[in-house]
Amino acid sequence: MDYLIPAARKELEKADVVVGYRTYLDLIGELIEGKETISSAMMQEVDRVGQAIDMAEQGKHVALVSGGDPGIYAMAGLVYEVAGLRDSKVEIRVVAGIAALNSCAERLGAPLMHDFATISLSDLLTPWDLIEKRIRAAAEADFVLVIYNPRSKKRDWQLARALEIIGGVRASTTPVGMVRGATREHELVTVTTLKSVNPADADMQTTVIVGNSATFIRDGKMITPRGYGDKYKLT
Numbered sequence: 001m002d003y004l005i006p007a008a009r010k011e012l013e014k015a016d017v018v019v020g021y022r023t024y025l026d027l028i029g030e031l032i033e034g035k036e037t038i039s040s041a042m043m044q045e046v047d048r049v050g051q052a053i054d055m056a057e058q059g060k061h062v063a064l065v066s067g068g069d070p071g072i073y074a075m076a077g078l079v080y081e082v083a084g085l086r087d088s089k090v091e092i093r094v095v096a097g098i099a100a101l102n103s104c105a106e107r108l109g110a111p112l113m114h115d116f117a118t119i120s121l122s123d124l125l126t127p128w129d130l131i132e133k134r135i136r137a138a139a140e141a142d143f144v145l146v147i148y149n150p151r152s153k154k155r156d157w158q159l160a161r162a163l164e165i166i167g168g169v170r171a172s173t174t175p176v177g178m179v180r181g182a183t184r185e186h187e188l189v190t191v192t193t194l195k196s197v198n199p200a201d202a203d204m205q206t207t208v209i210v211g212n213s214a215t216f217i218r219d220g221k222m223i224t225p226r227g228y229g230d231k232y233k234l235t
Contacts, residue, residue, distance in 0.1 A: 001028060003103060003183045008095045011063050019052040020065030027184075028065070045075065049082045056090040069099040073120055073148055100182060101146045104207040107189045108177035109221025111209045116144035121151075121158040128158070132165060139166045144215065144224055147208040151199060159199040159208065166210055167194050175211040175222045178202060191220055 022039035066074040172195035
């Protein structure tokens with residue numbers, strides 16, 4: 001729990017009820033011991049939000065837990081949407097967290113030193129043709145690419161297709177970093193290249209970062225230069 005920010009820790013301490021995906025609640029078990037908890041499985045986000053709002057409308061201080069940052073591919077937007085549809089008057093506060101792109105970049109070196117784009121490969125809510133369009137546009141614009149939700153048991157081909165699209169405009173030697181379970185006990189960090197990356201090594205706990213045309217590997221770390229070398233003639 002070293003990566004749980006103090007503001008989030010304080011909200012958990014104040015909460016009467018803690019709601020979340022059961023895996024996330026297990027990770028913070030020692031902080032919420034003795035509190036009322038409501039847990040559910042993956043894919044039950046709408047139910048969790050509804051339960052959290054119900055409890056808050058009863059006057060309870062509710063903490064709805066997300067992984068990473070709640071405003072990045074997580075629960076914050078859904079809370080506002082559902083509260084708006086229900087015309088709920090509960091006070092909503094989003095507490096920032098450390099997103100996967102931050103913790104994974106830390107593990108990989110310094111891959112996000114220049115412009116980057118984040119893309120989720122989950123086509124459960126977004127049509128795949130739109131995802132492909134965004135991948136192609138970001139690759140052609142030479143963004144460093146941060147890929148969320150790369151592969152699951154049911155979605156086992158999307159990452160390979162995404163890398164194929166990127167490989168159509170980038171060199172096969174382009175660095176690729178994969179971090180599975182960042183900051184957790186089973187963390188696994190891999191630094192490789194487009195020509196050598198194995199999509200089967202990724203799962204839903206993995207974030208994939210593909211470098212831009214200037215990204216390089218040094219001592220097993222990915223570095224994307226900001227441009228200081230050209231401006232200041234670094235030696």
